[in-house]
Amino acid sequence: MDTTGRLPWPSLLVLGGATFVMVTGEMLPTAVLPAMSADLDVPQARTGLLVSLWAFTVVVATFPLVRLTARFDRRAVVAAALVVFAGSAALTALAPTYSVAAGARVAGAAATGLLWAAVNTHTADLVAPSHLARAIAVVLGGATLGTVLGTPLANVVARAWDWRGAFVALAVLAVVAAALVRAMVLPAGAPVQGGRAADAREGADGAGGADGAAGADDGRGAEGRAGDGSGAGVAGVGAASRPSLRPVLVVAALVGLVLVGHFAAFTFVTRLVEQPAAHLPGGVSGLLLLFGVASAVGVAVVGRVGDRRPGATLVVTTVLVAASLVALLAVGAHPAVAVLVVAAWGLTTGALPPLAQTAILRAAGPEHRATAGTVIPVVFNLGIAVGAALGAAVVDRAGPAALPVPAAAVVLVAALALSAAGRPRRVATTSAADVENRETAPFPG
Numbered sequence: 001m002d003t004t005g006r007l008p009w010p011s012l013l014v015l016g017g018a019t020f021v022m023v024t025g026e027m028l029p030t031a032v033l034p035a036m037s038a039d040l041d042v043p044q045a046r047t048g049l050l051v052s053l054w055a056f057t058v059v060v061a062t063f064p065l066v067r068l069t070a071r072f073d074r075r076a077v078v079a080a081a082l083v084v085f086a087g088s089a090a091l092t093a094l095a096p097t098y099s100v101a102a103g104a105r106v107a108g109a110a111a112t113g114l115l116w117a118a119v120n121t122h123t124a125d126l127v128a129p130s131h132l133a134r135a136i137a138v139v140l141g142g143a144t145l146g147t148v149l150g151t152p153l154a155n156v157v158a159r160a161w162d163w164r165g166a167f168v169a170l171a172v173l174a175v176v177a178a179a180l181v182r183a184m185v186l187p188a189g190a191p192v193q194g195g196r197a198a199d200a201r202e203g204a205d206g207a208g209g210a211d212g213a214a215g216a217d218d219g220r221g222a223e224g225r226a227g228d229g230s231g232a233g234v235a236g237v238g239a240a241s242r243p244s245l246r247p248v249l250v251v252a253a254l255v256g257l258v259l260v261g262h263f264a265a266f267t268f269v270t271r272l273v274e275q276p277a278a279h280l281p282g283g284v285s286g287l288l289l290l291f292g293v294a295s296a297v298g299v300a301v302v303g304r305v306g307d308r309r310p311g312a313t314l315v316v317t318t319v320l321v322a323a324s325l326v327a328l329l330a331v332g333a334h335p336a337v338a339v340l341v342v343a344a345w346g347l348t349t350g351a352l353p354p355l356a357q358t359a360i361l362r363a364a365g366p367e368h369r370a371t372a373g374t375v376i377p378v379v380f381n382l383g384i385a386v387g388a389a390l391g392a393a394v395v396d397r398a399g400p401a402a403l404p405v406p407a408a409a410v411v412l413v414a415a416l417a418l419s420a421a422g423r424p425r426r427v428a429t430t431s432a433a434d435v436e437n438r439e440t441a442p443f444p445g
Contacts, residue, residue, distance in 0.1 A: 019142035028166060031151045050102060069114065092108070154169070248372045261414070
């Protein structure tokens with residue numbers, strides 16, 4: 001872990017590249033939907049289900065895979081999962097039938113769930129808690145670029161070559177990312193001097209190297225890292241004093257609820273903005289690009305200010321997401337209003353994931369960090385899937401115009417609950433020397 005105030009930029013940028021590859025792969029079927037459907041001789045709706053199948057697989061497979069790989073160096077896990085991801089993309093490119101393509105996507109999704117869990121945890125292990133929001137923003141910047149640039153670039157490749165070529169390009173990128181992870185990412189707990197590791201890799205490739213530094217859920221190494229500023233542990237404290245996992249689950253569940261509201265509306269964003277988009281350059285595509293760019297700005301803002309009061313900032317951001325959803329009711333008033341609303345929506349939802357991950361990982365402390373890193377992709381994908389399903393139910397009954405108010409209400413309920421959860425409460429803590437009262441909350445700040 002770097003405690004000097006410097007960030008391990010090469011490691012974070014490489015991990016950001018891995019998230020770029022992951023998100024591009026997740027959304028790739030939407031970029032090549034018509035051509036892929038025609039070639040595999042299935043309706044477009046069925047090809048679109050490959051994205052839903054992906055999310056469902058992440059939810060189901062992540063925890064078992066994390067447990068199976070817990071004893072290995074996390075960098076090796078990330079690299080191996082990227083190789084499996086590459087194989088999945090290559091098999092999809094060669095798939096003669098829809099069934100083969102679907103099976104390949106399941107393998108890729110399982111690898112992605114493991115990737116997200118390992119990347120989340122390893123990012124937290126590389127930096128001091130006071131720099132966690134900034135580090136997460138850097139890594140998630142790759143995921144944002146995957147949405148803003150990766151999917152459109154895949155569409156360009158598909159048009160210039162064919163949809164299979166886009167999946168081949170994805171496979172190549174994944175292999176390159178795997179090689180970079182093994183060559184450049186520091187092990188957990190590595191010292192950083194002048195931005196470079198000082199003999200950090202020595203002995204790190206052993207199976208137990210990363211796990212011992214990570215302070216995994218069985219408590220290994222947790223006491224040794226109690227002074228990292230997380231407030232999660234005290235040297236010499238007995239097992240009864242270990243922080244509870246409950247705050248992690250509470251914050252994660254509430255963030256998942258925010259995503260339910262957001263994706264209920266975002267799944268149908270094209271229909272929500274199609275009227276004003278008709279009067280704007282670039283139409284719906286232009287507004288979607290604006291949303292993506294604003295999301296990238298939101299991630300960048302978190303990288304600058306998110307470490308100051310991440311808990312309070314998360315609550316405020318969630319309230320602003322709810323306000324943006326309500327404002328969707330006004331997008332038909334004038335094209336300029338649509339531009340402002342979409343930009344605000346993108347900015348706030350872009351800031352949400354890094355703030356949420358920072359809050360969850362800080363609540364976890366070293367003791368529960370591995371579990372927290374696993375909970376994040378499961379809850380996020382579950383929120384996406386449930387939100388899309390509920391949004392579809394509302395649209396079927398009342399049309400897309402009925403979405404903003406219930407979506408905003410769900411997000412606002414989550415914001416109020418996050419605010420209440422963030423209030424400190426008095427608890428008794430047993431240390432080796434005495435018993436003291438201290439204030440705790442599910443997330444700091």
